Amino acid sequence: MSSAAGRGVTAFVFSILRADSLHLSASASASAAAVRPEPPLWRTGSLEMFSLLPQAALSPLANPPPHRLSLAPRGPRRRSSVVVGALMSESPQKPADVSAPNICFPILVNGCTGKMGKAVAETALSAGLQLVPVSFSSLEKPGRTLKVGNTEIQIHGPSERESVLSSVSHEFPNVVVVDYTVPDAVNANAELYCKLGLPFVMGTTGGDRHMLYRTVQDANVYAVISPQMGKQVVAFIAAMEIMADQFPGAFSGYKLEAMESHQASKLDTSGTAKAVISCFQKLGVSFDMKQIKQIRDPKKQLEMVGVPEEHLSGHAFHLYHLTSPDETVSFEFQHNVCGRSIYAEGSIDAAVFLFKKVQSKAEQRIYDMIDVLREGNMR
Numbered sequence: 454m455s456s457a458a459g460r461g462v463t464a465f466v467f468s469i470l471r472a473d474s475l476h477l478s479a480s481a482s483a484s485a486a487a488v489r490p491e492p493p494l495w496r497t498g499s500l501e502m503f504s505l506l507p508q509a510a511l512s513p514l515a516n517p518p519p520h521r522l523s524l525a526p527r528g529p530r531r532r533s534s535v536v537v538g539a540l541m542s543e544s545p546q547k548p549a550d551v552s553a554p555n556i557c558f559p560i561l562v563n564g565c566t567g568k569m570g571k572a573v574a575e576t577a578l579s580a581g582l583q584l585v586p587v588s589f590s591s592l593e594k595p596g597r598t599l600k601v602g603n604t605e606i607q608i609h610g611p612s613e614r615e616s617v618l619s620s621v622s623h624e625f626p627n628v629v630v631v632d633y634t635v636p637d638a639v640n641a642n643a644e645l646y647c648k649l650g651l652p653f654v655m656g657t658t659g660g661d662r663h664m665l666y667r668t669v670q671d672a673n674v675y676a677v678i679s680p681q682m683g684k685q686v687v688a689f690i691a692a693m694e695i696m697a698d699q700f701p702g703a704f705s706g707y708k709l710e711a712m713e714s715h716q717a718s719k720l721d722t723s724g725t726a727k728a729v730i731s732c733f734q735k736l737g738v739s740f741d742m743k744q745i746k747q748i749r750d751p752k753k754q755l756e757m758v759g760v761p762e763e764h765l766s767g768h769a770f771h772l773y774h775l776t777s778p779d780e781t782v783s784f785e786f787q788h789n790v791c792g793r794s795i796y797a798e799g800s801i802d803a804a805v806f807l808f809k810k811v812q813s814k815a816e817q818r819i820y821d822m823i824d825v826l827r828e829g830n831m832r
Contacts, residue, residue, distance in 0.1 A: 680724025
């Protein structure tokens with residue numbers, strides 16, 4: 454994984470409060486210019502801390518970032534509670550400073566006109582991959598171009614997709630496609646990739662996921678499909694799935710409140726939130742996905758959620774709050790991301806992973822980010 458300076462150190466800390474509250478925090482330092490909240494209990498001395506990391510790795514926690522979603526005003530601590538938090542800050546202004554992998558292959562990023570797609574294209578170049586100078590848009594505007602690094606990318610409309618992609622597959626036989634388009638295009642794009650036998654990473658959320666998997670299975674094409682490309686967030690979801698498998702029904706009767714906040718341009722409900730909530734459902738919590746509180750209003754994101762203003766155009770904040778039937782115990786799980794580079798890096802890792810699988814003629818064809826994590830050797 455990337456450990457470049459200035460990107461924050463993720464530290465997992467088990468800390469026990471004297472008020473019988475347990476906090477498990479995974480925190481990566483946010484912008485130093487952010488306004489700090491009142492010192493929490495772990496900085497006032499009313500805490501015993503047991504760390505899994507060397508002391509030097511805990512330095513970002515000296516001034517923990519203020520990003521915290523809130524479902525309701527907090528009163529004095531009177532009940533037993535557990536909080537699990539993960540806060541990550543990314544710099545969306547430039548691609549991640551990553552070392553080049555040992556292999557180089559052509560990569561086509563479908564959706565370069567969007568901020569996420571462009572971030573992936575920039576990271577691909579930074580990683581030493583060959584960026585195919587082609588992308589697609591939902592608009593028919595002939596002659597459009599987009600410059601990413603020193604590469605001039607030709608933007609083609611929907612009517613040219615099949616003919617252009619067919620040409621690309623012949624000119625770049627080892628190409629891997631990374632898709633960051635829009636939810637409504639997921640299934641049509643996947644069908645086209647499969648028709649042309651193109652291996653692809655589906656980073657776009659939404660669409661009919663059952664149909665997506667069925668399309669790839671029927672075509673026997675290599676693909677990485679995941680609603681979440683951030684490696685650290687994927688690891689958290691994996692831990693949740695393990696807990697759900699080993700302790701089904703452990704939270705039976707608990708009430709769940711869930712909130713997710715993303716930039717206004719995100720049209721669908723967070724796939725990550727759905728994945729985490731499905732784990733809670735296995736743990737015995739009754740919850741309808743329609744109950745997820747979806748926040749896209751920048752004013753609410755600033756005032757209620759606490760998203761830094763500079764990250765309103767690119768963030769992913771999630772909060773899950775559980776309360777026992779008698780309201781004497783509460784659990785809170787939180788993971789917040791500012792910027793897009795965490796997803797761009799994960800997408801490139803997924804593309805490298807998939808390229809290796811194609812070259813080795815692996816028997817398995819459909820993968821997710823858990824498979825990428827298990828493979829190791831990530832930047």
